[in-house]
Amino acid sequence: MTEKVHIAVALDGAGWHPAAWREPTARPTELTTAGYWRDLVRAADDAGVVFATIEDALTLEGRTAEADAGIRRDRVRGRLDALLVASFLAPLTRRIGLIPTVTTTHPEPFHLATGLQTLDHASLGRAGARIVAGSSPQERANFGRRGDGPVGFPASGHVEDDPAWQAAFREAGEVVDAIRRLADSWEDDAIIRDVESGRFLDRERVHNADFEGEFFSITGASIVPRSPQGQPLITALAHQSIPHRFAAEHADVVFITPGGAEEAAVIVAEVEQAAAEVRDEPERLRVFADLLVLIEATEAAAVEAWDRLEERAPIATDAHIAIGTAATIIDEIRTLAAAGVDGIRLRPARLPADLTAITEQVIPVARAAGILHDDDASPTLRQRLGLPLRSSRFAAQEVSA
């Protein structure tokens, strides 16, 4: 039997290859315009892509910059706030999930929570967040509030060896807890509009968050009434043990970066193990494998295009790279599906070119081949992923009381 998967896309600038902006099909002077993002995400929506993630970073250099590089003039620089781009896209799209990147060290968790709830309202239930832990020294200099934090990756390459990174992940966990608690703070039916008694809401059904953590506290309820999904979809990218545990404990969807099908199976097992140990969330953690793709009409043309990009700026990436025709990509998807992942998040090497290939070739062919989940009319992102809408923890308490 064929294993079925979901297809998502990850969007960033002119694409994931650092030389992508130099391609003739690129739109490098439009990367911060409304039209660019509208075109990309509408195309993905029309094709049935289950969700789009939108990258972000609170620095000019991006999150993976070389510490001493200064401003690189040969790379795309400049971006828009991802949560606002997603909010802008909400009324312009119909089914696609909108998942902005959200960093957890400096922004106020209360603003993040109400922003995500508002995205869920404006999109009628298609909001998510990709949670990013930690901060770079550049980010700290931009905010100027906290001097402490990670300085690059530890020499061992493992974040679990660095107390600053451990703290960053604990803080990210608190931010997710706060987002979920605030989302739950209004029960579904808190607004009663009882003209007789003059009460707009039933205050017994609105609950203060009363969140007390190691890094911050939030006393009040959300200002935003309950949104269509109940809680936004929480996602995280994870490469290592601490991030795997973080995702297992806090996320609904984890993005993993296997080098191939075998490694995918190993990681899926590790993530499931971590989930068995630490997970409180009621639903099974969904696993999406990341795949960086460059797609041309022939294998030779794809290799040639890739070589042209690499000659200009060699890529450094965490994700497995698939270069070839739509059929090549579909084979990779099929293999990863067999390894047990729930979905694939495709990272187009070049935008809009490789996204166009995904929407016009990969998805229709993969769908026809029966390897995609049915693109049914499920209205919310959670439902499209087979996840139930979340009910408020406070409502649940009443039922059990």
Added chain:
Amino acid sequence: MSRRIHLAAHFPGVNNTTVWTDPTAGSQIDFSSFEYFARNAERGLFDYLFLAEGLRLREHRGRIHDLDVLGRPNTLAILAALAAVTENIGLVGTLSTTFNEPYELARQLATLDHLSNGRAGWNAVTSSDAFHGANFRRGGFLDHGDRYRRAAEFAELSKRLWASWRDDAILADADTGEFLRRDAIEQVAHRSDLFDIDARFDVPRSPQHRPLIVQAGDSADGRDFATAHADVIFSLHTEFEDAQEFYRDVKGRLAAVGRQEDDLKILPAASFVLGDTLEEARERSREIALAQVRPETAITYLEQVWNRDFSGYDPDGPLPDVEPDTGAESAQGFANRHAAVRSRIAKLREVAEAEKLSIRDLIIRLTANHTFVGTPDQVAADIDRYVQERATDGFTVVGHLTPHGLDEFTDRVIPLLQERGTYRTSYEEGATLRETLGVAGQPVAVEA
């Protein structure tokens, strides 16, 4: 030559302005309400749509307030969504300088300016109290003076960040591989006891260069901030002579900082009630006021001031003859909580006695006294007079219903203003919000 009227459209927020009990009142949170409101305001050629901010749900005597509308969207996120469904109208949100950070808020506003193609605005407010602070990492931590110092430094830093990219920073030369021009981005450093920032901004210069800045405070500090930084003042001065005096005072401060009279617009909040005759308008005004101030609303208002339980009092009777409980903070989240309670009560008694008002009528007088009541002709003439005689540059108009509270104004008053020749008959194609409002403020380009 007659002066041009400017109008902002205020989406009614969470207070007793909104009559949620009206059978035609819609949702305060569904996006469709905001979309309807924005499209109608755009049909009326309003300069901008205006949103207040919520940072904590109001409480009354230690419990969440339940009589008026409560709950609203995140300001920036809803404005970004509205940018997608509108083309010309400005999008202005209230955002606190106390519970935001300059780098983050400047990038969000620049983002909104890109997404809206030059229609973003920021109503900069300060807030300091521990009640709201309890929802933030910051906590409540600033006294009045530091609050405005932080606001001024915040605005200054935001402007420097917005100006830090050269206009032509993005070269995107595929052949040479230069995406950015040399010296395309200026470093912005600022050290004080309030901020310690050494930043490189990450959003390219936006269509307006710097988003519009609106200011709402009325204190001396507030007026200084407005003179230095604001493009619009959202004032509460609507009584004609008082408004003229405020106008003279604020506009008189501009020359000293090298600004022109028109570079700072004054748009006080204004409500309205229309009728086919003056009598009909007055009757409707009374009906609406009674709906805005129901008996329990009036009693609650007094309880907030006195911090006592008045549930036994008759709203149609006189003010309670008791002393306030000043032992603790009472009306959490209401704007009046900083007022000196006793002088406030003395004032309430004075008004009530002079005009022989019951509790409910007193509260109506204070919170539901509609600015313009009359036939569309009378209202249009009134608005025009304020602008022509330099009492205001226009108004921030708020209706009492959501989301269609400005439909009637758009249908019946706007055409008359247009006939008078003092209101636009179309938006200028591709105009930014600054251009629509006619305020200058393009920064000097950063030279390489």
